[in-house]
Amino acid sequence: GILPDDIIIDTGNSLWIDTVAREKKYQSNFLLFSSAVSGGEVGARFGPSLMPSGSPYAWDRVKPIWEAIAAKVDTTTGKPIERTQPGQVITDGEPCATYIGPAGAGHYVKMVHNGIEYADMQIICEAYHVLKSGLNLNCDEIADIFAxxxxxxxxxxxxxxSVEVLRHKSSDTNTPLVDLILDKAGQKGTGLWTAMSSLEVGCPAPTIAQAVYARSISSFKELRTQASSLxxxxxxxxxxxxxxxxVVEQLHDAMYCAKICAYAQGFQLMKLAAKEHGWTLNFASIAKIWRAGCIIRAAFLxxxxxxxxxxxxxxxxxxxxFFVKELNSRQQNWRKAICYATMQGVPIGALSSSLAYYDSIRSETLPANLLQGQRDYFGAHTFERIDKASGKKYHVEWSTNERKTILVDS
Known part of the structure; x- marks a missing residue:
């Protein structure tokens, strides 16, 4: 039978709080150790990205196996070392597996990975839409640009x-397959979990949330068909x-800038969640294990x-x-691409929400001052003043003729 020192490894796409509950439930029976996995079918055959968390003692025992089966990257270039044959062993390179933290931390990091994945995919799809509907390019032309x-x-x-999908011709019609695929996107829930978590911890992640909404609105095919005729x-x-x-050059820069924002949102979300849950996350290590094996693997990781x-x-x-320089040098093209797509009537929720996020981050003053005034007017929610000591709360007696501003005792 199973002994208390035995290790059971959960490698499913579990919601992180379920992982925490399961480890606690079985702690007297065996060691439940969780390891989030990314890589899809290719990762399963040739090496995935692994995000383990739980008992450090269990990790010490599992580590040699996990590092052996994980995807590998070249330590100098950071590029994946590709495996092409099942059973092929690669001993060189840096393994895409690292201990994340206590129970649930690995599945939380994987959840954010998937949220970024939602955003990354949506950004690419919006660029495709602009090129197709805004510039009237065909699938092969778009594939060439993406390549x-x-x-x-x-x-x-x-x-x-995306290049391969765009170039693929249907075997029965010999026409681009993507033109035959129904435009209703599915989702398994991890993007939704990420968006919900961002709201819970108070971390702005509009690009990720917009990517979830884009999938949702795509499901209303009949409604969109009706609206298109009206x-x-x-x-x-x-x-x-x-x-x-x-426009193509501007769109390239818009995609790159939006992608940077999506990753910035994901990493800030992990940082705030770590603070809330008492985790110590190594963000450099997390970025490194995402360089190969996983779905969002990319050079700029x-x-x-x-x-x-x-x-x-x-x-x-x-x-x-580095990213300050990249964004400063490309923001004008980003803005021009947004303008062009908007004037052409092409929906670009992820690209445009990323720009709004960037502009909000770089704005020393936001209109939240008026918002706080509104809240104080209808709900006496108080406000702070820039000409007074920080932390002091004030309220205007709006219902009186004098409308005096008073200091509110904390």
């Missing part, structure tokens, strides 16, 4: 497979070949790892010098 982009900072597994489209702009190329190696207490990824 070119995949040789630069947008280099990622999701871009790579609402007119904006006047279409005819663009020259040179102008098309400009190397830059994210380096950002957290430079400053392990980095409050937000956008504040790192």
């Amino acid at each position: 070119e982009w995949n040789n630069g900072p947008l280099d990622s597994y999701l871009m790579e497979i 609402f007119g489209s904006p006047q279409q702009v005819i663009v020259s070949k040179e102008e098309k190329q400009q 190397q830059s994210i790892a380096q950002a957290y190696e430079r400053n392990e207490d980095l409050e937000n990824l956008l504040l790192d010098d």
Whole structure:
């Protein structure tokens, strides 16, 4: 039978709080050790990214196995060391497996990984939509653009497979398969969990949340079909070949900037959750194990790892010098791409919400001052003043003729 010292490993896509409850439930029977897994079918055959958490004692026993089966990256370039044959053993490179923390921490990190995955996929899909509906390009032309982009900072597994999907012709019609796929997206819940957690801990993650909403609105196919016959489209702009190329370049930068924002939201969410739950998360290590094996593996995860190696207490990824430079140099193209898509009537919720997030982060003053005034007016919720000591609360006696401002005792 199972002994108290035996280890049972949960590798499912569990909600992290369920993992915590299960470990507590079985703690007197055996060691329940959880390990989140990312990589899909390819990862299962050739090495996934592994996010284990739970008993440090159990991890010491499991670690050699996990590091052996995990995907590997080149320690110099940070690029995946590809395996192509089942059973092929790679002993070189850095394994994409690291101990995350106490029970539930690994599944929480995997949940955020999937939230970022939702955002990354939606960003790519919106770029496809702009190129297809906004520039009237066909699937092969879009695939060529994506393939070119995949040789630069947008280099990622999701871009790579998007090229393959766009180029694939249906075996029965010999037409692009993507044009035959019903535009109703499915979801398993991990993106929703991430969006809900961001609200619970008070972490802004609009790109991730918008990606979840985009899947939801896609499910209302009949409603969208009805609405398309009722609402007119904006006047279409005819663009020259040179102008098309400009839009393509602007869209590239918009995708890259939005992608940076999505990762910034995910890493800040993990940081705030770690503080709330008493975890010590190593964000450089997390970025490193996502460089191969997992669905969101991408070249610029190397830059994210380096950002957290430079400053392990980095409050937000956008504040790192490398990403400050990247965003400053590309923000004008980002804005122009948003304008073009909007004027063409192409929905770009993830791209545009990322820009709003960026503009909010870089704004020293936001209109929350008026909002606090409104809250004080109808609910006496009080407010702080910039000309008074921090932490002091004030209220206007709105119902009186004098409308005096009074200091509220805490």
